[in-house]
Amino acid sequence: MSASGMTDPDRIWTEASGRLRAEIGEGPFSSYIAPSAVRADGAGRLILVTPTAYARDWVRKNALNRMNELWLGLDGLSRRLEVRCRAELGSAPPSAALAAQASSLQAPSALSLVAAPVATVAPVADGARAVRAAGLQDRLTFDSFVEGQGNAFALAIARQTAAWADGHFNPIFFCGPYGYGKTHLLNAIAWEAQRLRPDAKVVYLTAERFLSTFVRAVQDRSTAAFKDSLRSADMLLLDDVQFIGGKAASQEELLSTLTALIEDGKRIVLAADRPPTALNEVEPRLRSHLAAGLTCPVEPGDRLLKIAVAENRLDAFARLGVVSGRPSREVLEHLVDRTPGSMRELEGAINTLAAAAGPRLSGLGADEAQTLLGSALRGAPERRITVDEIQKTVADHFNMKQADLLSERRTRAIARPRQIAMYLCKQHTTRSYPDIGRRFGGRDHTTVLHGVRKIEELIPTDEQVARDVEALTRKLRG
Structure with missing residues (x-):
């Protein structure tokens, strides 16, 4: 099937949002698009659901027209997206129309339905690491994680969890704003845990993957295989748990899965944009289970941490031969001060600078760096805010x-x-x-x-x- 004739909304959204990310920049994308998800309402219309009304209004004003242009260029059924905030849709479980439609169009087998969205770390014959299906990223390891005041405790707990240490808390729950390292920590735990115990089954997936897989399993009557794929895990890592809110059947299944794993002494690691007690859309019994272990905040990075992240990322580019040398301290400080958003926004600016400067990186001044980056930087004032x-x-x-x-x-x-x-x-x-x-x-x-x-x-x-x-x-x- 050609790219312009896709019918699975999940695939279309992955492609369209990837293109939109490149056009609007990492900062706005991480703040307003990444926390959102495509759903179907009772009439089968496709809805982009944002977490807040403020995000909904921003998308309508700044991105919806372009988003629909990209969507229509990919969707073989010529559907359009509407945008609503989570509060407008209420707390009722979403319609299964989207999953049913995708299931009937693609008709995946029970095996691919259950296995495809679940990233399982597995050793291969030559000793290298491999990932069966999408999910984990090779570069998100403990070696590439930059420690700072706001994440030191979370990092220590992550290392302890990855080492299969006795006396661990269960579950471990990382929480904090988007773009400050929660997903990085979950990836790092998965890679290290599998390295230390090659025979263990380590499963990583996002809440979105959990939901879509569960709905499809119900549609295909393959829930037994779905349950087994998760409950046979030695370690389960679940990201973006906030998106499980408001979905009654999926919450019940997740609660049963967590209970079974804990009773069997298996390890559970979760992450969300808020602490468990603040997940108001989540059913109280599940919320209680999420809060029963250890909650580790991952706080926004201060200026020194952001500079260290910039240095670490540019060092990685230097090892790959993308850039030559290091930029001056003045350029690094200029870069950080002009990208006051999340670490993801900062990484986007670093990527742009590395691609634009290449071997000239070490000789750049702040003015030239600003020229190369152009609109990638926000142009914040030079003065320091007191x-x-x-x-x-x-x-x-x-x-x-x-x-x-x-x-x-x-x-x-x-x-x-x-x-x-x-x-x-x-x-x-x-x-x-x-x-x-x-x-x-x-x-x-x-x-x-x-x-x-x-x-x-x-x-x-x-x-x-x-x-x-x-x-x-x-x-x-x-």
Whole structure:
């Protein structure tokens, strides 16, 4: 079948979103498109479901027309995408029309249905690593993971889990915003666990793969094979668990799978954009199981960590012969300061710089790097954003006094803006938690940590908080 005659929405979305990523850039894609997923409503119409109304509005304004152009160029049935946020669709399980349609068009065998979406790490004859089906990425190992203040604890737990250490917590649950290393840690655990125990069955898959495979298994009456493919695992790694929310039958199956694996002493590692207790769309019994082990936050990286990530990525390019030498510290700092979003956005800028500069990398100045990168960098102001400026901007945004943010008052009208200000301080300055606390009326660092994590939890779920943070970020960047 030609690319322009595909009918499976999953395949079309993979192809179309890949092209869209290249056109709009890694930052916007990671923020608004990557957390979304294609579903079918009760009438069989294809819906791009975004996590928040803010993301829905952004997609409609900036990407929907181009997305449909790409989709229509690939879809043999000439369907179009609509976009809605998760709240508009309610908590009812999605229609099985999409999976049924794909199943009837492709008619995969029970074996391919169960095995294809599940990435299983397996040794091969020459001792090299291989992956049966899509999922794991070779470059996402412990060797390529850059440790920093925000991820040190999660990294230590990941290494312990991968080593099959006794006395482990079960399940392990990594949580944090998109683009800061959760998927990297799951990949690294899978590769290392299989290296240390070649005879073990290590299974990695995303929640999206889990859902689509389960629905197809129900349609093909091959649920027994699906259950066996997961419950025979010695270690199960499940990414993007937040997407399991609102799907009753799939949640029940996941709960049964986790219960069976735990009872058999098997290892479970999960990741989501929020802690288990904040997954409000997830059924309480499943949420309780997810929270029963050890929750490890993966926090946004500070400026020093981002510089280290940039250096590490460019060193990898140098080993491949893509670039020659290292850029100056000035260029690295310029790159990091102009990409204040997630690590994925930073990596996109690094990739662009490496491709554009090549052997001239070590001789670049900041101005020339800016010219080569062009629109890949946001053009943030050269000046550094200060804690005082953040406090004044937040106070003005919420029609309050800066002194209110430093006071002992704990009413919601004061506490939430204060937490947002603390979050922005952690995002846009290099100040430590204790230092930020001192600048907010002498508060303890644990108070700041709690405030930052609270806003991280609310951004994907609370429309107003997401809008406030986005508006304040734009004001701070000028």
